[in-house]
Amino acid sequence: MRVALVGLGYIADLHYQAVRKAGADAIIGCDVNPAVAEAFASRPGVEAVVGSVDEVVALRPDAAHVLTPPNAHFAVAKPLLAAGIDLLLEKPMCDRSSDARSLIAQAGEAGVLLGTGHNFLLYPIWDKLKAAVDGGAVGALRSIDVCYRRPFPPLRANNTQPWAMRGSRNILFEVAPHPFASALDLVPSVDVEHVTTSRPQDLPNGVRFFREWNILGKSGDVSVRFDLSFEDAYSESFVHVRGSTGSVVLDFVHNSVVVNTRSFAPEYVELAEQGLHSASAYARGAVGTLLETMAGKVGSKKSGAPYEQSIDRTVAQFYADRQRRVLDRRLGPDLALRVVELGEAVADAAHLPETAQPDPVAQVRAAGPAPDPTRPRALVLGGTGFIGTALVRRLATQGVYTRVVARRPESARARFADLPSVDVVQGDLERPDELVPYLADVDVVYHLAKSVEGTWEGVLQHEVEPTKRFIDLCADAHIGRFVYASSIAIFDAGDASRPITEATPPSPGVVATSNYARAKAEIEAYLLERHRDAGFPAVIIRPAIVLGVGSDPAHAGIAAWPHPNVALHFGSGRHRLPIVLVDDVADAFAKALDRPGIEGRCFNLSSPGCITAEEYLEEVARASANPILRKPRSLRTMYASQVAKWLVKKAVGRKDPFPRWADCNGRSFASPFDCSVTEAALDWHPESDRSVLLARGVTEPAEAFIR
Known part of the structure; x- marks a missing residue:
């Protein structure tokens, strides 16, 4: 099987690993940046690298993954579909529903598969939530709350190069398809009733980026709410489905699913049972995630962090579907179109123009x-x-x-x-x-x-x-x-x-x-x-x-930051x-x-x-009204940790340079x-x-x- 990857940005690495696991014999890389394409050429299994879609078509791959920014999906996909090549697009299918409909019609006429990688629906824990809802565990649906509150790294750096940073509505077609797809896999549609945007950030390119979105909608009698936040705060990402006889909470961050239902026990006993059940589910998710992530870091091909697993499962599902020529609902064009339509409805309700870049x-x-x-x-x-x-x-x-x-x-x-x-x-x-x-x-x-x-x-x-x-x-x-x-x-x-x-x-x-x-x-x-x-x-x-x-x-010169608002001093910090x-x-x-x-x-x-690092962090915390969890860390402890990490990487074949004491010691800025x-x-x-x-x-x- 010969597979082309069109667009060799950061997500291409995960797709490359996934198609190798799925049995690709040869991989074709395509990127308009010659240096990026050239770097990709040295990877095992890469047959060729090219700089245009026309060159991909000429090489006749069996399938292609479109991994470009969403605004380029339509232009890239059309000639590939015309050549009879099965496609897996990174979510969303397109940034305009009219373009999505055009691609769907073209794929149908050509008899080729047009899949979209809504990989959050391929988390193993999503299967559990879907089974609980479809199996009637929660009774009749009453409400769906989808929360996606995770920092968006380009915002911190004011990096306007990513497509999501080049238009106020672009984030709705870059990150928001994840929560949108979660809701639309549970209900057929969402009628948007009200959208509130807040915490705007004016970017250097003139774009106003809204860091918080609250979206209220309905699907028949079911209330649907999306809570989106992209600023540096505590990460949360979950789906809460409430029904007449129970509820399901899926936590993407902690990789857990908790199903609570009514029982015949007295309420105080039922509450105790539910608490123990929730604790057990979180513990299983935490331990499982830790072990699988560590296994992935040391080179296990069958393990990795949940997000990496979701990409692997998405790609594996697509190639299994190629064998039977029918796409799984999670990858199919029906869901993909509804996700794009929902993004447009939210943008319209928020009165955001389509202009990608201010004049x-x-x-x-x-x-x-x-x-x-x-x-x-x-x-x-x-x-x-x-x-x-x-x-x-x-x-x-x-x-x-x-x-x-x-x-x-x-x-x-x-x-x-x-x-x-x-x-x-x-x-x-x-x-x-x-x-x-x-x-x-x-x-x-x-x-x-x-x-x-x-x-x-x-x-x-x-x-x-x-x-x-x-x-x-x-x-x-x-x-x-x-x-x-x-x-x-x-x-x-x-x-x-x-x-x-x-x-x-x-x-x-x-x-x-x-x-x-x-x-x-x-x-x-x-x-x-x-x-x-x-x-x-x-x-x-x-x-x-x-x-x-x-x-x-x-x-990074002041302290080590394992998380936003969490700092480790290089030494005493004084x-x-x-x-x-x-x-x-x-x-x-x-x-x-x-x-x-x-x-x-x-x-x-x-x-x-x-000014010392201690004084710097104290003032940042005061001025931003955001407490910073901070503590000094021994330079020797820090160096020992770096050496231990190097030993693990060396054991799995990584060729990182051996850490030197001078690099660690110099971060204290004692001189x-x-x-x-x-x-x-x-x-x-x-x-x-x-x-x-x-x-x-x-x-x-x-x-x-x-x-």
Whole structure:
């Protein structure tokens, strides 16, 4: 069996594992990003990787999984269906019901299967709930409450790249299909009566994202309610079905199902029985989930976390259905269409427009200064990130023509629409040769981009090697200056008697452990080598812990965060942290534009240490009105835990680097940072007043984050 995976984002990894378990002999990968497709090509069982749906059709797979964002499902699925290829689409089928109906009709005419992976209905515990309801255990249905309250990670980072973040209604077709499908597998339809949206978050691309949704509806005489929340709070996800003689509660988070029914016992005995039954169900779910998740982590092909199992079961069900040419109700087009229709009904009731992205022109508030022809012209990679945005705005306010390279230029144009001196172009560091035309008329290049790969091989392929190639191209183009954003993460800052200065070398122990630090150190070394050998005008800037409105209060440099609002100090938490405001960082980078005599040098950016991790967390908790569960953790205990995890990973064939003490010890930030050389060389004067640093770096970001 030959299977194509179209769209190789994060969910593709689970589908890849699942189709291998389902018996696929060969896998075809398809992604418009050549670097992503190329990385996928090295996986076992991959026959070919291509960049277009037409190429997939030409290879004639037996089936294909459409794993692109929902707004692309229709365009991707049509040619595949026309070629007679059975399809499994990631939920939802489409983001418009008219498109879904068109695909259903096309599949019917072609005689091919059109499945949709509503994988929450393939959790083993869903079978138990469905059996209890269909078997009459709860009597006549009275109400269905579906609660989905789980953090949506892109919100925390203000990451507007995911499709769900590019339109106010998009979340209804990205995450909400899970709760919608749960209700619609129990009742035939839901008439939406009222929708309340609350806790809006205005994203950098101009989209207003609603973090809470309360949806009231009816299915005949059955009340249906959806409670959706996407902010950082305690995770809950459950379905509560109440009937005339009992109720069922399915808890997705704790992987348990509790069925309570009337009995012949006195009420006080019945309540005791129900309490014991509930406790037993939760205990079984907890122990089972723990064992299966641990088994999955050590490589068992038949185990894994419940979510991973649900993907496996969805894929296995689809291929079993292919044999009999009839889809299970949970994968079938009838349910899939009803889910999309419900999403549209909710969006309409909330009066949300279909516009996926606000018009950048409409975002213009006030024109900034026009470019100053006497100033150098700049090109910025990574200009839409936290530091990059501040830098672009600083350059623009100084009249510097600034060209921003962005993967998704529409979002970046909306962000900088009020700045006439900013020009946004489409490009990707992973394809550096395509950036050469953008170098033709610029004097200074700022490189603030980084990858999010989890393995060194991925970081090397997607960040280090493309950056080295881009440096060479900049040299060929005779760029006047190349300013690279490195990081203080390359240092072992764990010795209180050893100040960190610009002359401090990268720590071998830190670089050997952290892929992020290793990438920064390798690129630094290459830049300095090019400067020594050929006079390449490199300037390296290493920001410390950068804070400001827009930064994540759960900063990884401050503490370890096993959960939102739960923090573990790196050591005592009483060392003064190397903190710097984002506006001061932008100021330093802007000064590097034309400051004479700084080529071939490295500069660290930190204000004088005056705030500890303890004090930081106390202020975040106060300003956000969200208590933070926190405690110190011995560095030796933390290091022992890292070594133990490494041993387990090694036992199952993982090739992660052995953790070094320097990486763990350095996180305490016991070492003071002396940035006097930077201050003198750049004429840079960062904020040093503790009250101002606390207000602008901690209080204001925390208050803005909860808004």
